[in-house]
Amino acid sequence: MKNINAFVASAVIAITSTAGAQEIIPPVQWTTASGGNGHWYELMQLVGPSQSAEVHFELANSIGGYTATIGSSAENQFCLAYLLTIGGDRSPFIGVRKQAGTNQGAWVTGEAWSFTRWHSGEGSNSWERYAMLKTFWNGDWQDTDLTRHYESLVEWSADCNNDNIVDYGQCLNGTLPDYNGNNIPDCCDQGVACVVASYAVQWRLADGGNGHWYAVLPDHHLWSDAKIEAEQLGGYLATTTSNAELLIVGTLLPFREPDGGYGDFFIGASRASNTSPWQWVTGEPFEFTAWIQGQPDNGPESLCLEIVGRPEWPNDFGKWNDEVPYAGGGGQVSIIEWSADCNNDGLVDYGQILNGQLIDTNGNGVPDVCEVDPCPGDISGNNAVDGVDLAALLGMWGTSGQGKFDCDIDNDGLVGGSDLAVVLSDWGPCPN
Numbered sequence: 530m531k532n533i534n535a536f537v538a539s540a541v542i543a544i545t546s547t548a549g550a551q552e553i554i555p556p557v558q559w560t561t562a563s564g565g566n567g568h569w570y571e572l573m574q575l576v577g578p579s580q581s582a583e584v585h586f587e588l589a590n591s592i593g594g595y596t597a598t599i600g601s602s603a604e605n606q607f608c609l610a611y612l613l614t615i616g617g618d619r620s621p622f623i624g625v626r627k628q629a630g631t632n633q634g635a636w637v638t639g640e641a642w643s644f645t646r647w648h649s650g651e652g653s654n655s656w657e658r659y660a661m662l663k664t665f666w667n668g669d670w671q672d673t674d675l676t677r678h679y680e681s682l683v684e685w686s687a688d689c690n691n692d693n694i695v696d697y698g699q700c701l702n703g704t705l706p707d708y709n710g711n712n713i714p715d716c717c718d719q720g721v722a723c724v725v726a727s728y729a730v731q732w733r734l735a736d737g738g739n740g741h742w743y744a745v746l747p748d749h750h751l752w753s754d755a756k757i758e759a760e761q762l763g764g765y766l767a768t769t770t771s772n773a774e775l776l777i778v779g780t781l782l783p784f785r786e787p788d789g790g791y792g793d794f795f796i797g798a799s800r801a802s803n804t805s806p807w808q809w810v811t812g813e814p815f816e817f818t819a820w821i822q823g824q825p826d827n828g829p830e831s832l833c834l835e836i837v838g839r840p841e842w843p844n845d846f847g848k849w850n851d852e853v854p855y856a857g858g859g860g861q862v863s864i865i866e867w868s869a870d871c872n873n874d875g876l877v878d879y880g881q882i883l884n885g886q887l888i889d890t891n892g893n894g895v896p897d898v899c900e901v902d903p904c905p906g907d908i909s910g911n912n913a914v915d916g917v918d919l920a921a922l923l924g925m926w927g928t929s930g931q932g933k934f935d936c937d938i939d940n941d942g943l944v945g946g947s948d949l950a951v952v953l954s955d956w957g958p959c960p961n
Contacts, residue, residue: 554615556685558698559607566604569685569697570597570611572621582622582659585681586637589624593697593712596624597684598636599662605646608682609668618665622681625660627652627672634660646670689717692725703730703780708884726783729867731880732774739868742879743767743777745784745794746863752795752833752854755863756810759797763879763894766797767866768809769836770817778864779847782838786862791839793850795863798834803827807834818849825851836864871899906955908934914955922952 554572559565573588580588582596589596599605612619624637632652634642645652646662648669660670662682685697690705696714700707705714706728716723726745732738746755746762759766769775778796786792797810804827807815821837822844831851840846867879872887878896881887887896906914908921922936922944930937930944938948 556697556701557611558695559604564603565607566686567693567695569594569695569701570608571683572612572615572619572680573683574680579677579679581677582681585622585678586624589681589683591711592683593687594683594685595638596622597682598624598638598640599646600640600644602644602646605644605662605668608662609664612662612664612682618663619680620661620663620671620678622678623660623662623670624684625670625672627658627660632672647672685712687713689714690723692723699725703728703777704783710884724785726781726785729879729883730777730780731877732777737773738777739774740877740880742867742877742883743781744865745781746865747784749860749862750795751860752799752852752856752863754860755795756797759863759865761893762865763869763889764865764867765810766795767864768797768811768813769819770809770813772817772819775819775836775847778836781864782836782847783840784838784862791841792861793835793838793852793856795852795856795861796834796836796849797866799854800832803829803831819847821845821848821850824849827851828853830854835861867894869895871896904955904959905938906952907959908936908938908952910934912959914952914957914959918952922948 556569556571558567558569561567573585575585575588586596597608599608612621625634626637627634632645632647634645636642646669648663648666648671651669651671653672658672658674660672661675661678663669663671685695687696688694689696696705696717697712699705700712700714704725705723706716707713708715709718711718714723727747729742729744731740731742734740742764746759748755748758750758752766756766767778769778782791782794784791784794798807798815799810800807809815825831828851830853833852833854835850835852835856837845837848837850867877869878870876871878876886878887878899879894882889882894882896887898889895890897904912904914906918908918911917921932921934925932925936925944928944929942930948936944936948938951941947
């Protein structure tokens with residue numbers, strides 16, 4: 530069985546609360562379809578004491594972007610329209626360090642200085658060093674010595690994997706991973722290939738979701754074997770119980786097979802016969818449906834559920850089909866879902882494993898802190914409780930138990946009768 534962590538990675542994350550930054554409105558993209566540059570923009574507001582323009586510049590860099598550089602009238606108008614949707618009189622810093630005594634400046638990115646939008650009487654004062662875009666001046670700029678301020682306009686343009694899509698948007702929609710929340714895809718941080726839909730995605734609570742994680746189980750399996758492997762990885766075959774959840778799962782459907790083609794995906798519903806009711810593997814009510822036209826066709830062997838993931842079938846893409854459990858004899862890929870929260874901290878364990886908050890040494894999707902040792906009397910680790918364990922325990926009797934083996938089974942600081950009781954009660958082969 531392959532470890533799913535070798536195939537999955539993603540995070541669906543918005544602007545990070547780094548060093549006091551907070552998201553006050555969802556970011557917007559100036560799309561290429563509308564004549565834009567494909568970049569993303571967001572108003573960043575600081576909590577606590579106001580900060581200088583230079584602090585804003587540093588914060589923007591720390592979250593993978595930069596304080597916005599406005600290179601054309603069209604871009605200026607787009608930024609103004611975005612700020613007006615937020616409401617109120619806005620005066621965010623933009624990424625200009627102005628040269629003293631002139632109306633010239635330098636963008637924080639080093640871009641060529643050409644377009645300006647100084648308001649009448651602005652842009653030439655010798656003691657003024659920064660620029661703000663002011664909504665109540667219809668998008669004109671003010672140069673100012675105001676070095677303590679609350680807002681700035683952040684821009685993201687990086688495309689680290691050269692797919693002609695700005696990374697920040699891919700981090701937002703979950704098509705590329707960003708577990709550490711720096712708005713740079715983890716694959717780019719790690720210097721590995723970024724393959725869209727080969728990473729886990731989260732249906733975030735902030736987006737009205739359930740907090741669960743989803744990924745492709747890439748090995749070809751019979752439906753029953755896929756169900757077992759999903760459970761061995763700490764999850765289960767996905768249960769898409771609403772249209773909104775189906776849309777989240779749909780972000781994984783561009784997954785490419787090893788031969789470069791696309792396939793269909795088993796999910797977690799089955800039935801005992803073609804006349805029996807459908808049931809989710811989790812026992813959730815089977816109420817929502819998303820059948821393609823003409824399905825289910827109730828064939829005698831159509832006993833499990835799949836999602837159609839073939840772009841050449843646009844009318845069926847992302848919808849359900851009833852399928853035979855062996856799907857063409859060789860099995861097929863599946864969608865796995867994780868929802869467990871073994872430590873009851875309100876966060877799905879799998880996401881905490883991915884971002885390093887919890888450790889999963891054996892790769893079974895269950896945090897080590899939540900694992901229950903099924904055979905604590907096996908001191909020697911030979912998968913049986915026998916004379917080796919008894920001898921080790923007696924040899925450490927009355928001590929802290931820290932020798933070749935840890936003999937303090939109950940962790941009370943002393944090897945004694947309670948530890949001996951565990952060895953005797955577990956005597957024999959350990960359970961599988």
